[in-house]
Amino acid sequence: MKRLVLALGPILLLAILSCPPPSRADEGMWLRDAPPLDQLETRYGFTPTEDWLDHLHKSCVKMGASGSFVSPRGLILTNHHVGAGQLEKLSTPELDLFTSGFVARTQQEELKCPDMEVMVLWEHEDVTERIKSAVRPGMTAGQAEEARRKRMTEVEADSEKETGLRSQVVKLYRGARYHLYRYHRYTDIRLVMAPERAAAFFGGDNDNFEYPRYDLDVCFFRVYENGRPLEVEHYLKVAPGGASDGDLTFVFGHPGRTDRLCTMDHLRFRRDVEMPEALAWLRRREVQMATFMARSAENARIGGEDYFGIQNGRKARTGYLAALQDPLVMNAKLEAENRLRAWVSSDPTRRREWGDAWDAISSAYENYRQDFERHQALDGRAGGWSELFGIARNLARLGQELPKPSSDRLREYRDTNLESLYLGLYSPAPIYPPLEMDRIAGWLSYFVEALGGDDPIVKSVLAGQSPRQRAESLVLGSKLPQVEVRKALADGGAAAIEASDDPMIRLAALLDPESRSVRKLHEDEVEAVETAAYAKIAAAQFALLGEGLYPDATGTLRIAFGPIRGYEEAGRPVPPFTDFAGMFRRHTERAGQAGFELPARWLEAEKRLRPDTPFNFICTADIIGGNSGSPVVNRNAELIGLIFDGNIESLEWDVAYTDERARSVAVDVRAILEALRVVYDAGALADEMEGR
């Protein structure tokens, strides 16, 4: 924070220093190569070494969300809800892994996942200058953004050619910096152990994002290479004796998205347009899925995983919107923005360099309001998250994109992403026609609402049928559930797509021109403006506040820290740890209510479990969605827990960090070991974690 003093005039300095955020000093999702050394040293007398950091980051994996290696034989620990997509794909009407749980007693019993990808970050590099130098004077914002996108693809391709590692360029600070990340990538992933959903998600939607909690939200996978368990040098060892109240913790993981650097008008757009609309969509899906699942036990099984995701998203966004609607939160953000803008305005050079950034973002979002719902309906929500529609769209687009040079394609079809894309496209995971019809009928009904029933594309899409009839024709008429049909269409390219009479392919082709056009509009008129404007705002912030700022979350590796600590609620203390006894008490108190059932093997094991085994705990480390499955470690880099949630107060971390009551929630490693040994008869797995 030293530059701050130099850069400020006395009055503004006073204004900023008069509200120092001492209680927020555990804030931050820090970059691997810019850890918060000052804060750790000042507050906790701890200085991480480069070896310590290197060992931890190489022990972590990215797998949708987060996870970590916990044995030298490629064993991965993550959350049950992170592994749930694979659990669903491995389940059948006869064997529902969510109900039965799963334990592989031998390596032979481990179940190969149909389409899972695990990435281990190995190297990273600042490539800001290489990316930014792609922009030439006189380019429009849209052209500049396109030039940067192309350059990103080129940098990635060069890196892959050079190193053989999966390479990805990521935009940081919403436009100020670009980093290149190189990963080892693995796709032979096998399921080792998963508890029942009733134990992993005890308390259901009711207790989700709440505390106290009692969830064994864990799942074990093993990475294989050449048919054998992957040998890893970097993995986490269990902390003997676990952790205690007050202990400093570190969380290494992949937080997905935060909006802390957004301008006020950008946040207002989130508050007044994006979040309300996203919530309306989620509530629509939630009610539709509840209705669908109530129709039969098999519907309940095949819809369960979608339903969890929808409810989870709805509760998270409800909390985020509540923060945006809270005048206290928004006024604090406004004051900070006003201070920065006043400082920029107070000097002609600063004003000329950066002064127009805020208004540029305002008008981009003001214009985008009109297009927002059409964009969603035609692009992100097209097909209502139907698997078949997603496959059809990818096939139709591959036909058009592959003939182009990699850097000219829609970015997800660049060469360096194709392996991942084909993994999903050719997945043998089951596709359920009743669920597909429900998704598509729901989307079609939404599509009519969003664009209006007289829009020409709505009429073309419905083809004279009602949404439900049309969904039936599309799903029952499509051959895309067969993987070989997909492969033939991909191999045949644009000509095969054009010749195909598969109704789902025809739908994707019909939508594609408008879908691309709204996307292009958004890229040129919103994203491009944002990148340029946020680059200026970040430059102003660096100049005013110094380089010691962390960027908004981007789904890449970050480090958070903070002690294990309880809080007060309505005058009563909420202790930081729960235990097994608490879970059984809550089970009894809420007997017969949905979400509070316990699996038979838990009820049977109650007598043999140590009731005071620490089960879940909370800490102040700064996390967000995407951190699910992140390891929690102590100063010795030993595993003490596993992040799986935040409490309801933590949901405002989307825009602002506070630690009065907001907390991250983790499963205690002692509960994991005890449950493996006593409940799941999986002592060998516990031994493997403990290095016995």
Place this chain on the structure above:
Amino acid sequence: MKRLVLALGPILLLAILSCPPPSRADEGMWLRDAPPLDQLETRYGFTPTEDWLDHLHKSCVKMGASGSFVSPRGLILTNHHVGAGQLEKLSTPELDLFTSGFVARTQQEELKCPDMEVMVLWEHEDVTERIKSAVRPGMTAGQAEEARRKRMTEVEADSEKETGLRSQVVKLYRGARYHLYRYHRYTDIRLVMAPERAAAFFGGDNDNFEYPRYDLDVCFFRVYENGRPLEVEHYLKVAPGGASDGDLTFVFGHPGRTDRLCTMDHLRFRRDVEMPEALAWLRRREVQMATFMARSAENARIGGEDYFGIQNGRKARTGYLAALQDPLVMNAKLEAENRLRAWVSSDPTRRREWGDAWDAISSAYENYRQDFERHQALDGRAGGWSELFGIARNLARLGQELPKPSSDRLREYRDTNLESLYLGLYSPAPIYPPLEMDRIAGWLSYFVEALGGDDPIVKSVLAGQSPRQRAESLVLGSKLPQVEVRKALADGGAAAIEASDDPMIRLAALLDPESRSVRKLHEDEVEAVETAAYAKIAAAQFALLGEGLYPDATGTLRIAFGPIRGYEEAGRPVPPFTDFAGMFRRHTERAGQAGFELPARWLEAEKRLRPDTPFNFICTADIIGGNSGSPVVNRNAELIGLIFDGNIESLEWDVAYTDERARSVAVDVRAILEALRVVYDAGALADEMEGR
């Protein structure tokens, strides 16, 4: 249909006659004084006498929805879901009538309802000329509408003074006619019998609006006058032996609203704006209520009735919207409109008289699109259906309205409506703060979304707090749960309201100017235009098609008819009757799933019940929401059943009647009697119905 032939040129005649609707001949919600004599005679060889009609209409009651007298001692039969509002108000944490059911073994045990009103239609009269003559040349549409509204209030007041009967003028054909209805009104209503919700609503939301069904959706009340059961001359006797497949049925009831006469652009507004927005609101409430109810058993109890209403409304509107989104339905409506408009255009006089009506409605709704959500947020949805907010708004408005002449007031505060209004305002029914806070917090959050977080009234309403904090201050700070506080504020008038520091009163007062202003805008710019335009369209229809048209539903007494008849679904017959055995089978098949539990006394009674007792049946009579509780009678005016639902296909009856698969669903009177005797040990009640 005779005038048709005279009025048409040969080509148009051909166009109309080439699609005669023979299968739709059971269509119609007919006025009491214009029954479908031709159809009944032609199709069923039946001609109702004036005595037959008079006896039936005087046996019917209006009580929110519908019901009928079924004994000379004021015994009323209606649906459980019609009585449910009172069941909720009579329940306590210790005795939940939804779980326990209720049977009064003696008259002393009958439970007085806190705020129920029963109306019996006695006389009716066409007052079209008196209402229309209030309009003077040169008035704007808004002024004309206001003049008609005032005249309606005057006509009602005159009628009450003259007859002592509760008098109400109703607009028919959306503006073409006005009828005056006179009712006997009763407010000493006592609960006699209600089954458990699990029996009344067996199958829950899953089976709602579906067929086959197995629901004992009944509830018995008794009307008292001067402390004694009301003696009635007109009541329905049970049909000995019930009814059979193919029997002609009649339904007398109070259908609430249909949109069959709406213009295409009016329907497009419903499709693209009103229904999507209403559904988004209902889904929001549904998800919030589900979350609220999951928190505790007591929450589940106090929220249950709201939740049923919300789910029911969501499912009904989803069906209506599906019809509006179905190109087949809309194309048929469009053809009919095109024919009428072509006929109007083809003649200069007709064109001059009526030709502008369709465009007038189009532009009114086109303009209203912009105001729609603000109107809802400030008016109909203000307070999120909170009881306390409703009370506060009534108190604040009474203070302003009562000093004015009755015909100058907002219409619900006219003298002839005050008794009904005070019945609700001073109701001793319990008010639950946790539920109130949830409703208000939900509405506040919606209010911020609908108007935008920077709207001045939004900021005033939130008063610097978050929606949830604000809801807590409002509910916990209000004294309005005490009935005497309400009375004191009502007695004190405008001065007392102005002096009150009750936060709920202050909120209502704060919102009132904007709320009145959006309402006035809607009345002047939409309702007024509609009345004038639909009067023209109806005149054109009468001229083209003759007087034999029934008006859209208006919550007033209507007659429907049609035989008991099954249908085909996916090539398989759906028989018209279900039986008790079917219910027990379904209970077993869906064991453990929500909505399919059966009360202990039903399980215990299974062996003693005749398994083949007809339970529910379907017929083609044309009904809609509001018909709930309508008696179903045979040619002898004898009771054979009780309407409680329509199947999913019937939901398109909002816009168009079809009878291929759409059906009304009723409880068979034989199931009612058998359940009373065998399951509920209520033989005396069955005897009373059977006149023993």
